Amino acid sequence: MENLRAHIRAxxxxxxxxxxxxxxxxxPEIDRQLSAGGFPPAALYEVLxxxxxxxxxxxGFCITLLTALTSYRKGRVLWCLNDNATDxxxxxxxxxxxHGLDPSLLTIVKTTRDTDVLWAMEEALRSNxxxxxxxxxxxxxxxxxxxxxxxxxxxxxxxLLLRPATQTPxxxxxxxxxxxxxxxxxxxxxxxxxxxPGTACWHTTLFxxxxxxxxxxxxxxCNETNHLALASPVCxxxxxxxxxxxxx
Amino acid sequence: MSRITPALRDKPFVLVQERQxxxxxxxxxxxxxxxxxxxxMALANARAIMPSxxxxxxxxxxxxxxxxxxxxxxxxxxxxTSTGTENDPELSLExxxxxxxxxxxxxxxxxxxxxxxxxxxxxxxxxxxxFTARAAMAETLGGAWAVARFxxxxxxxxxxxxxTRAALAPLAIAALRLPPATVLALHEVGLRYIGDLxxxxxxxxxxxxxxxxxxxxxxxxxxxxxxxxxxxxxxPLIARxxxxxxxGHRDDIAAATSKxxxxxxxxxxxxxxxxxxxVLSVYRPDGSAARITIGTARANREPQHLLxxxxxxxxxxxxxxxxxxxxxxxxxxxxxTADQSNLQRGATAQSTDSYNAVIDRLTNRLGSRNVRRTHxxxxxxxxxxxxFIPIGKIHPIQTDQRDTDTPRPLRLLRPxxxxxxxxxxxxxxxxxFRWRRVLHHxxxxxxxxxxxxxxxxSDTENPRDYYRVENETGQRFxxxxxxxxxxxxxxxxx
Numbered sequence: 001m002e003n004l005r006a007h008i009r010a011x012x013x014x015x016x017x018x019x020x021x022x023x024x025x026x027x028p029e030i031d032r033q034l035s036a037g038g039f040p041p042a043a044l045y046e047v048l049x050x051x052x053x054x055x056x057x058x059x060g061f062c063i064t065l066l067t068a069l070t071s072y073r074k075g076r077v078l079w080c081l082n083d084n085a086t087d088x089x090x091x092x093x094x095x096x097x098x099h100g101l102d103p104s105l106l107t108i109v110k111t112t113r114d115t116d117v118l119w120a121m122e123e124a125l126r127s128n129x130x131x132x133x134x135x136x137x138x139x140x141x142x143x144x145x146x147x148x149x150x151x152x153x154x155x156x157x158x159x160l161l162l163r164p165a166t167q168t169p170x171x172x173x174x175x176x177x178x179x180x181x182x183x184x185x186x187x188x189x190x191x192x193x194x195x196x197p198g199t200a201c202w203h204t205t206l207f208x209x210x211x212x213x214x215x216x217x218x219x220x221x222c223n224e225t226n227h228l229a230l231a232s233p234v235c236x237x238x239x240x241x242x243x244x245x246x247x248x
Numbered sequence: 249m250s251r252i253t254p255a256l257r258d259k260p261f262v263l264v265q266e267r268q269x270x271x272x273x274x275x276x277x278x279x280x281x282x283x284x285x286x287x288x289m290a291l292a293n294a295r296a297i298m299p300s301x302x303x304x305x306x307x308x309x310x311x312x313x314x315x316x317x318x319x320x321x322x323x324x325x326x327x328x329t330s331t332g333t334e335n336d337p338e339l340s341l342e343x344x345x346x347x348x349x350x351x352x353x354x355x356x357x358x359x360x361x362x363x364x365x366x367x368x369x370x371x372x373x374x375x376x377x378x379f380t381a382r383a384a385m386a387e388t389l390g391g392a393w394a395v396a397r398f399x400x401x402x403x404x405x406x407x408x409x410x411x412t413r414a415a416l417a418p419l420a421i422a423a424l425r426l427p428p429a430t431v432l433a434l435h436e437v438g439l440r441y442i443g444d445l446x447x448x449x450x451x452x453x454x455x456x457x458x459x460x461x462x463x464x465x466x467x468x469x470x471x472x473x474x475x476x477x478x479x480x481x482x483x484p485l486i487a488r489x490x491x492x493x494x495x496g497h498r499d500d501i502a503a504a505t506s507k508x509x510x511x512x513x514x515x516x517x518x519x520x521x522x523x524x525x526x527v528l529s530v531y532r533p534d535g536s537a538a539r540i541t542i543g544t545a546r547a548n549r550e551p552q553h554l555l556x557x558x559x560x561x562x563x564x565x566x567x568x569x570x571x572x573x574x575x576x577x578x579x580x581x582x583x584x585t586a587d588q589s590n591l592q593r594g595a596t597a598q599s600t601d602s603y604n605a606v607i608d609r610l611t612n613r614l615g616s617r618n619v620r621r622t623h624x625x626x627x628x629x630x631x632x633x634x635x636f637i638p639i640g641k642i643h644p645i646q647t648d649q650r651d652t653d654t655p656r657p658l659r660l661l662r663p664x665x666x667x668x669x670x671x672x673x674x675x676x677x678x679x680x681f682r683w684r685r686v687l688h689h690x691x692x693x694x695x696x697x698x699x700x701x702x703x704x705x706s707d708t709e710n711p712r713d714y715y716r717v718e719n720e721t722g723q724r725f726x727x728x729x730x731x732x733x734x735x736x737x738x739x740x741x742x
Contacts, residue, residue, distance in 0.1 A: 053686065053721075053723050053740075054723070055659070055740070056657070056658050056659050056723070056724075056740035056741060056742050057722075057723070057742055059658050059659060059742055060658055060741075060742020061742075063658065063742065076603065086659075088659050088661075088740055089659040089660050089661035089662060089739060089740065090636070090659065090660060090662060091658060091659055091660075092630075092634065092656060092657055092658060092659060092660035092739060093622045093623075093624065093634040093635070093636075094630075094633065094634050094656040095655075095656040095657045095658040095659070095660075095739070095741070095742070096658065098655060098656055099658065099742060103622040103624075103634075104621075104622060106621070106622050107607070107619070107620070107621060107639070108619070108620040108621065108622070108636045109610055109614060109618060109619055109620075110614075110617075110618040110619075110620065110636075111614060111618065116613075116614060119613070120610055120613075120614065123606055123609055123610065124606055124610075127602050127603070127605060127606035127609075128602050129602040129603035129605075129606050130606075181722075182721060182722040182723045182724070183721075183722040184691070184718070184720065184721070184722040185692075185718060185722060185724075187692065191694075194694075195692045195693070196692055196693065196694040196716075197692045197693070197694060197716060197717070197718035197724055200724070200741065200742050201722060203722075221742075
């Protein structure tokens with residue numbers, strides 16, 4: 001079976017050597033469900049907000065992915081802002097820094113049209129100047145996502161689509177499609193006694209994963225170590241059961 | 249005027265303009281001039297001399313516009329053209345000899361096969377546009393001006409270096425660009441030709457006619473410099489391509505652009521320059537022109553890269569009935585050293601190159617304001633402390649990234665949006681708020697964090713108390729209250 005898979009991949013991607021370095025969010029439970037055993041760095045990902053208000057949570061998840069990528073492969077990141085898509089203000093460098101991503105790696109493109117974003121993303125991917133390219137888009141046709149996926153594979157860069165909440169996400173060539181929703185945080189220690197908000201907590205659904213199994217996880221951001229962890233089961237919110245019927 | 253109505257060509261015809269409460273002739277055609285009419289003559293006198301005169305009101309504004317358009321058209325001959333009105337108001341349309349266009353043709357003539365051929369081409373083309381033109385080329389501005397207007401009947405004339413003095417001597421004194429009053433005064437003392445002035449002792453001349461005469465004379469002879477254009481590189485960075493048949497197809501235009509770029513980049517390499525701004529002009533047979541300007545983040549002379557930048561904009565060119573000529577000018581160029589051999593250039597240099605290349609492409613399509621980098625400033629006010637500025641811009645005030653201990657949102661609303669909120673007390677934390685029509689109940693909060701205004705700024709506002717709050721579904725917001733107890737949402741946490 002493994003041989004067959006490798007054979008198909010070699011047919012799909014002539015330049016592929018089979019020795020691809022994967023990156024990880026630091027959560028083995030998720031890596032185990034992915035086909036390659038980790039996140040491929042040259043592929044198209046899609047992150048959707050669950051509700052309009054979750055645009056920031058989706059942004060946070062994107063930054064987590066970028067942080068994980070750039071921590072093992074340092075390089076520039078292009079971020080295409082699109083007010084029409086997210087409508088939740090522009091990203092704020094100090095906040096990004098606190099999430100672990102170095103803001104000086106960022107190059108920002110400000111547009112108001114999806115077509116400009118997709119054009120800029122493809123140009124950037126094909127330029128080889130960036131390790132990751134993120135675009136905020138409202139919707140994306142199947143062909144455009146296929147183009148981005150190919151451009152990402154050929155140029156060995158990560159393409160990331162950040163999309164607002166939508167009932168109809170449509171078809172996409174992305175290798176992974178995530179839906180992110182903010183979840184109530186679990187303050188600990190001092191913060192709990194003072195009734196202060198804890199660290200970021202996201203309810204994430206991997207609703208399509210090429211060659212892997214979809215799943216749902218409750219993740220918690222850890223400020224001290226700058227990475228994600230599954231929300232600990234000692235809290236009275238257990239990890240929700242995997243829902244395998246949600247295929248994209 | 250006779251360009252639009254060809255019938256007027258064969259009739260005596262004048263344009264009139266009101267001057268000092270009477271109608272005067274401002275321009276006239278050859279037939280009228282032969283009948284003894286002259287500019288500035290009163291219309292009544294002119295009518296008395298020639299009752300059959302055709303009269304039209306003058307339209308100086310339209311004339312000026314036409315002249316400017318023609319000057320732009322002349323860009324096919326030289327990158328530097330001017331109607332001359334802006335540096336010398338005396339020489340405006342009303343001045344002696346009428347309108348003119350200046351061209352700095354240094355180093356351009358070889359593109360046309362010599363000075364004579366260039367002027368012949370120029371006069372011929374302008375005549376097909378329906379104008380009557382005279383051209384002269386000389387080593388000084390004043391010399392060319394005088395010869396073009398006062399010399400014999402040749403439509404064009406080239407005065408070779410060193411021959412200016414001889415060429416000017418037989419011309420009337422008015423050819424020195426002097427005000428009419430000075431010309432009259434010189435006539436009164438019997439000086440009619442420039443030759444009369446050339447050998448005169450300078451002292452008495454200056455004493456009698458002030459500096460004006462001497463200045464103009466020196467300028468015409470090249471004894472003093474008369475700056476025409478500001479700074480022009482010694483080798484003008486220009487390439488030109490003329491077509492036997494007008495072209496109109498996009499692919500043809502792209503191919504021509506590529507050819508122009510090859511030639512210009514070769515020139516730039518020779519003189520060690522790289523382009524920061526390039527202007528591609530296309531000229532149509534009817535005398536109209538269109539241009540595309542592109543900019544680069546740093547000096548560049550890579551034809552492939554520059555062609556890609558132009559390719560984005562080639563569709564903006566409307567060829568109409570065809571394009572018969574194209575020029576490409578490096579409007580802004582910077583010294584650029586030759587590429588070092590690959591020995592020293594590691595992967596970083598290569599990635600910098602490709603980065604600059606992609607930034608150029610993004611900027612040229614989306615606008616330089618829209619391609620940005622992060623920017624930190626020494627400030628407590630959140631919206632001022634960090635943001636994005638255009639990549640090419642160097643900001644005077646810049647600090648390293650500041651670490652704030654208190655959490656900052658991932659997305660900042662610029663400007664902050666006012667919300668309806670209910671607080672425990674006038675200076676207590678918020679309990680609930682409504683943002684974009686949705687009501688949020690606050691389950692936990694952290695704060696307040698006092699952000700004081702910066703007293704050294706004039707637009708000082710109120711101090712703000714920031715709260716980080718979380719609602720029952722887990723969204724975290726950054727709210728603040730100003731001293732007027734109005735609440736604002738400033739950002740959303742991830």
